[in-house]
Amino acid sequence: MSAVIQQQEHKQPRYDRLGNLAMVMPLPQDDSQDELQHALRLSGILQTTLDVSQLIDIFAHEIIRLVDYQSISYTQDELGIKHSIGNSAAHSCTYRLVVSGETLGELVISRRKKFTKAETTLIETLLCGLVYPLRNALLYKKAVEAAHKDPLTGVNNxxxxxxxxxxxxxxxxxxxxxxxxxxxxxxxxxxxxxxxxxxxxxxxxxxxxxxxxxxxxxxxxxxxxxxxxxxxxxxxxxxxxxxxxxxxxxxxxxxxxxxxxxxxxxxxxxxxxxxxxxxxxxxxxxxxxxxxxxxxxxxxxxxxxxxxxxxx
Ligand SMILES: Nc1nc2c(ncn2[C@@H]2O[C@H](COP(=O)(O)OP(=O)(O)OP(=O)(O)O)[C@@H](O)[C@H]2O)c(=O)[nH]1
CATH class of the missing domain: 3.30.70.270 (Reverse transcriptase/Diguanylate cyclase domain)
Known part of the structure; x- marks a missing residue:
């Protein structure tokens, strides 16, 4: 059985106090404009859906062109969401996604080969494009559930x-x-x-x-x-x-x-x-x-x- 190596553990993207997307992550001096463009483009694509699983699918589909990986899995315990794509491999990056103190869940990206520093920096920049659409999708899901659930018992209303x-x-x-x-x-x-x-x-x-x-x-x-x-x-x-x-x-x-x-x-x-x-x-x-x-x-x-x- 192969051991899973946590290359980045519970790494949280950082934001400025206004939550300005351009300031979300410290970008490296080289290629920073390119990476930012990728994140902004990705964010635009991700705004097109409020379905959490679809959002993760689109994110996975888009980033494969930039970072090679074997699997992506997203977990959000409060809403009971677990969505996985591919089969997990030995090396993984684990990110706890947090916006304004609100935890959005955990995203794990894995592959057979170790991730390089440049790749993890790119992944982190791309994650900036995911967090706000993800927060909107989670808010929407919570609202839909609240409209259909009885607050006392948690069963359907x-x-x-x-x-x-x-x-x-x-x-x-x-x-x-x-x-x-x-x-x-x-x-x-x-x-x-x-x-x-x-x-x-x-x-x-x-x-x-x-x-x-x-x-x-x-x-x-x-x-x-x-x-x-x-x-x-x-x-x-x-x-x-x-x-x-x-x-x-x-x-x-x-x-x-x-x-x-x-x-x-x-x-x-x-x-x-x-x-x-x-x-x-x-x-x-x-x-x-x-x-x-x-x-x-x-x-x-x-x-x-x-x-x-x-x-x-
Ligand atoms: N604690 C609580 N009581 C509720 C709630 N909704 C309705 N009730 C009460 O449930 C009671 C229902 O009483 P009835 O319709 O007479 O029925 P019952 O006493 O169960 O009698 P049977 O159905 O004939 O066996 C009423 O006193 C309502 O006030 C609620 O959300 N919480």
């Missing part, structure tokens, strides 16, 4: 459900697969608020969301649809699969001891289940059946799951 449901129903009809919908509601949640206070109520909502997130596959989606109501969309899942998952989730929540600021709380949920059955299926028909099934579960004593099929 109602607006997000409204955006995806039609597409998912249409896909299921077109591909003749089954889409299942679970409507899950916390039982007697008002009592939890009344007995323990809203902070504990919020903590219970978070715990239920977490249980739902961990119970589903990565292709499935959880949405907080109302105060203590969640919708779960299961693609490629038929009645048997959906009722099995619903029952497993119900049991898991029943068995979980939720600890909120030292207070131990237990709770249960009722779940209504339905799935797409015919080509005329719409979001309205699916929602109506999931709702009716949830109502049946509530009136059937709560802490249970019910399935509602489409009328013949």
């Amino acid at each position: 109602r607006a997000s459900m409204d955006e995806v449901i039609d597409r998912e129903v249409n896909l299921a009809i077109r591909h003749k697969t089954q889409l299942s919908l679970l409507a899950m509601d916390i039982d007697h949640f008002k009592k939890i608020n009344d007995n323990y206070g809203h902070a504990v109520g919020d903590c219970v909502i978070k715990a239920v969301a977490e249980a739902a997130k961990t119970a589903i596959r990565s292709s499935d989606m959880v949405f907080r649809y109302g105060g203590e109501e969640f919708l779960i969309l299961l693609s490629n899942t038929d009645r048997d699969g959906a009722t099995l998952l619903a029952e497993r989730l119900r049991q898991k929540i029943e068995e979980t001891c939720i600890i909120c600021d030292g207070t131990h709380v237990s709770t249960t949920v009722s779940i209504g289940v339905t799935c797409t059955q015919r080509d005329s299926e719409t979001r309205e028909s699916l929602f109506a059946r999931a709702d009716a099934a949830l109502y049946e579960a509530k009136s059937g004593g709560r802490n249970c799951c019910r399935y509602q099929a489409a009328a013949e």
Whole structure:
């Protein structure tokens, strides 16, 4: 196994106090104008997208003409971004990208041959062309995520459900697969608020969301649809699969001891289940059946799951 040699570790590009691009990195006396031109040109090309992965792809594609490398990988932990191009090699330069005190992530460039001083200087100058477009792309990604996420639980919000449901129903009809919908509601949640206070109520909502997130596959989606109501969309899942998952989730929540600021709380949920059955299926028909099934579960004593099929 070959050792990875950190040729530059956690090297941060420097900026003047105004964040002036031309002043970002100290340029060598020779060829400095050329390098600056490359960075400015690169920056212009990179301004054309707000997609982080695409940005790294363009950066990688552009710099290969100037610096030979085997791989480039970019990681941004906060947004869970990991994007790699090529296979990593023995020698690497690692850069922690920082703008105005804000960390944008880490970029690693590697190759079999050691990088020369002139090459690392060039890479650092080129990175100046990347950081501002990258910061804009990350800000955009954060804003888009915030618009689609419920701030309390981190799961998708109602607006997000409204955006995806039609597409998912249409896909299921077109591909003749089954889409299942679970409507899950916390039982007697008002009592939890009344007995323990809203902070504990919020903590219970978070715990239920977490249980739902961990119970589903990565292709499935959880949405907080109302105060203590969640919708779960299961693609490629038929009645048997959906009722099995619903029952497993119900049991898991029943068995979980939720600890909120030292207070131990237990709770249960009722779940209504339905799935797409015919080509005329719409979001309205699916929602109506999931709702009716949830109502049946509530009136059937709560802490249970019910399935509602489409009328013949
Ligand atoms: N803590 C907290 N409470 C919320 C939130 N959203 C809604 N609620 C409360 O959730 C409660 C829901 O009460 P109900 O609709 O009567 O339902 P329930 O008590 O769960 O009764 P069943 O659904 O019939 O089992 C209300 O008291 C709302 O104020 C929230 O974000 N946080």
